[in-house]
Amino acid sequence: MIDIKLDKFQGPLSLLLRIIEKEELDITSINLAKIANEYLDYIKNSENILPERMADFLLMASKLLYIKSKALLPYLFNEEDEGEIEDLEKQLKMYKEFVDLSHKIQKIIGKKRFSFSRILNKNNRRFSFLGDYFFPPKNIKQDDLKNSFLKILDRIEKEDEKLEEETIKAEVSIEERISFIKNLINQKIKINFTRILKEAKSKTEIIVNFLAVLELSKQRQLIFQQSELFSDIYLESDREENL
Structure with missing residues (x-):
């Protein structure tokens, strides 16, 4: 995961999320657009990006966006919105599991052995x-x-052929x-x-x-x-x- 460089924070995105969730840093002071731009630059400059890394970023970025939106517009959120972010987290985790399994299947196919x-x-x-x-x-x-x-x-034993008699089996x-x-x-x-x-x-x-x-x-x-x-x-x- 890339390091994020902001005015009030420098480090991995996962650490930033944990600090904000513990309310040790004001989410409203974080420029999420800058985080997104840094990640896009990271993707452009990297040759190979693992799908699970992208899933991790989407999960953490969506949480940050949700927390900031809730802080700025608290009257627009309810309990159903809390469930939506949890559903997104489950979907991204499931996506990551599929990616991991696809890698394992690819290794099995590469061995050209299909009997277990x-x-x-x-x-x-x-x-x-x-x-x-x-x-x-x-x-x-x-x-x-x-x-x-x-x-x-x-x-x-082969059955005797009867040319003159037609039988229905x-x-x-x-x-x-x-x-x-x-x-x-x-x-x-x-x-x-x-x-x-x-x-x-x-x-x-x-x-x-x-x-x-x-x-x-x-x-x-x-x-x-x-x-x-x-x-x-x-x-x-x-x-x-x-x-």
């Missing part, structure tokens, strides 16, 4: 992110997951498979994820089963367990969610 591990909190049975703790083996390729899924599809809805998986899991403490896929009678049902499992996980009605990388995945009912 998660652990299950045993106390509240909720997942939490660990950050950069996912270290796949060097021999694992990007298409391995896709190839594994295709192998499962190939295990389904009943559509399987995700809602039906969700209900099926719920009943299946409620009958056992754990169930192998591969078994659910094998329960399907066609490739379409495999896909629908897969989507149903994802939907139940999204709704936090079941949890996944895997002892080690590429081992069998087991599904378990989240009892706290009352499947």
Whole structure:
């Protein structure tokens, strides 16, 4: 933050604001236009201005403007005006948080790593992110997951083609498979994820089963367990969610 040079004060803007709020300095003697001009000159002469710095200045400058306006025209202010300056402060703080998060996301993208591990909190049975703790083996390729899924599809026996007979296949809805998986899991403490896929009678049902499992996980009605990388995945009912 730049130093402000006035007739009765010299130092950072944040210090000026604190002094005025403590009523150690008369706000009516402060030239706010001069402060704004000094900041504009500072921006013009600086190559890179961080957005959070600009947000800080806007917050402090708006407070100074509010305090001075209230001192000069007290009869124009009420309790609602007090809330407006607080709302502005919250908005600027939120803006700063977004800027900080955008920088973090930019660093993550720069690392070109888009996979992160998660652990299950045993106390509240909720997942939490660990950050950069996912270290796949060097021999694992990007298409391995896709190839594994295709192998499962190939295990389904191909239906005999009947050229002379036209059959109408009943559509399987995700809602039906969700209900099926719920009943299946409620009958056992754990169930192998591969078994659910094998329960399907066609490739379409495999896909629908897969989507149903994802939907139940999204709704936090079941949890996944895997002892080690590429081992069998087991599904378990989240009892706290009352499947």
